[in-house]
Amino acid sequence: MKKKFLLCVFAAAFCLSGGVFVASCDDVDNPVDNPSTDGETAYVVAATVGEASYLVAVSSLDEGTVSTKGKGTEVIGGTYWVYKGLDYVFALVYNKGGAGTGASYYLGADGKMKEKYTYTFNRITSYGTWGDKVVTVSTGNSSQKDDEQNVAQALLFNYLDATDGSQEEGTLIAENFLGNGEKVTWAGLVEANNKIYTSVIPMGMSKYGIKAWPDKVTDQELITKADGGSGSGAYTAGVIPSTQYPDNAYVAIYSGTNFNGTPVIATTDKIGYACGRMRSQYYQTIWPADNGDVYVFSPGYGRTAVSSSDLKKVTGKKPSGVMRIKAGATDFDPDYYVNFEEIGTKHPIFRCWHISEDYFLLQLYKKGADDMIHGGTSADVCELAIFKAEDRTIIPVTGLPAEGKFGGEPYGENGYAYMAVTVTTGEHPAFYKIDTKTGKAVKGLTVEADAITTVGKMKYPSK
Template identity: 30%
Template sequence: MKTNITKAFMALAFVGGLSSCSKNEGTESIPENPGNYIVAVTPVASTGVADYLLTAGSLESGTVSIAGNGVEQDGTYRYYVTHNNKFFSMLYGQGNPGAVTTYNIANGKLNKLSNFQTETVQAFAPVNDDLLLVKIPRNIASPLATWYKVNTNSLLITGEGTINVQAPSNNGESAHFSWIKQVGNKVYAPYFSIKACCGDSFGTDFPDNAWIAVYSYPEMQLEKVIKDDRTSFIGRYFVDGLGLVENGDVYAFSSSVATKGGVLTSTKPSAITKIKAGTTEFDKTYFYNFEEISNGYVITNWIYIGGNNFVAHVTPKASKGAYVVGKELAIVNVVDKTFKKVGGLPAAANISSITTNNYTIKDGKTAYLGVNLTDGTSFVYKVDASNQTATKGLKVEGGLITTIQNIK
């Protein structure tokens, strides 16, 4: 992650008319279930392996398998985002530049559009017609984060710059963005304050504060920091803690997992706060005490499904941790301040993981999540918020589901 991007990497290597059948070249054999849904699968193996991208015509029934199917990705630790009807596969380079591969779907099959390299990044999100990528330093002696702007029409890197991550808090620590999100014509970057030194890189002396840095776009100039002391930091490492609803209000969740010396230190509850549309301040009249309303759970992730409803990953407070992902689901309505557990899932003890990069049609009730079981089987589950039930759907053979998306 220390390697600087070069102009050579900024040139895209466009790939067209691929006809080879070699998986080593990233092409796809005829899938069992062609369609417009994309399921990323990590094969079960004892050593580092590359993901496969499978297509599916339905998420509610049938079976797909990586055996003889799918597009094998180049390298391990892939992350995915969909924007402008394209699917972007991003390699976490483990200290090296990371490849970004772009696909669309033609006749139910993945079609590679481009392949290029940037620095490995720790936060990325759609902004206007772009993908904004941010590489965030973890060393107090290196205060500059680097951002890149990828236009999703031209598939070119059309801008880059730096951000001083010690400027937002000005407290002797660095701001590490948990994620980024477009809100109006601004970029909101919730962050956790980290020492970035001294053998406790992710530790902090400020465990009971929440911050959102607000940047102009496309200039990425710091305009303001929105602050609150009712919760710990917003989101989690590599987790989007902001939810933008239809009326423009922004909701923010905190898991209350700030640490010092590897020990949880925040005294604040897991909670949800709010920024009213058209303002850049936390609404002090709104507070959703998640631990209290849920009777002892904390929120670890969520997906907005419309109608002020989120499907939230939750875990009992006794089991929370900086990197613990909930193996239970709940429907959370942020306006009504309600919490309703989702039934129909396997017992948490039988679940190895639930995917956090998931698909919703944003109808206020429907989401599709991958559930990987301890017995090695994996399924897509359809969550219906109207009756708080999860129904088993598509079976995925050969590995663990990591992502579920859809493009037209």
């Protein structure tokens, strides 16, 4: 599984599942075997101890124990980690809606991680890679206003160069992006078939949009009469705060080296919008298989838009499902559709990742669609399964600790997925190696830390 994709916030996943990492060991230095890092490459694990974040290189994820003490390098507390090929890993810090900060690191010849460059950029709601650059995406105000001083919303980009530390900014008007009057955000950047694919998420209509395209308002009752909501769901009077099109999925397909060109928009009404969601963060749920086919997964979140006495919403009906855009095509394959609520445990997805070939690791709502719709941030997402896309089949993952919670991003290699698991019984977190053919998981490397964030492979510069 190439780490060329939108990563997710490990802390958010734990918040959604109601679980947290708890340090339950004392400060006594226990003997560990600290696997060696001989060879041309090493696995670089991101982990946390208390408030500190570390990167530590190991030679294997299959067995042994490693400590961040002495072996690890303390780094900035990344909210997200992006492995750029085998050369760099980027730590990106969310900063709770403020300006983002970040740094890139490389693997030194001595097996220690070294800082390369630091960055400051707009806040992050989505991110990925494109060529030599790591790209961050967020939404915010543009410089464009109408005659009533309503501000048009924009997609704000930062291009962080992995080779020389430079960075560029870009802006794209998010209003009426899909031609339906709504502002949008993006969830995920996928490099495949010499193109970039991104899931486009409609987010309702702003004051600017309602004034500019009044004919795009499908129901005047959807326009808010007063301020309301809280946190990432807060809204003002005179807007439509959620989409009028919850049962549609959109994928923008770009060529070139930036987002200045006009994309092709692939659209379907067989599934709802494609992203995982946790407050203001949008998790990638579009992934390419090894043959270039791009699979577009939807949790069916449109069903969570429920009207109240003071706020009318358009409630979706589509279940969790997946469609695909075949390699070289620019529209959805009309002959491919899978309803996840009709196969396996019949549970909707929360997040997903490509592992190898046409195998995908799914993180599911363990208690089903009703818990997803009504459970909010307390919904249980502690179920994993393997999806074989060509066969349209699901295999449950077995062998995981019953009390385990999942953390960070899985890493895929040679037909296996390595997922970090923590338990509440006092043991340190560990990687579990999942066979994509059978779904069987076995315990691998243990990390003496409070939490494992993610892992990726990197190479030594001198070898």
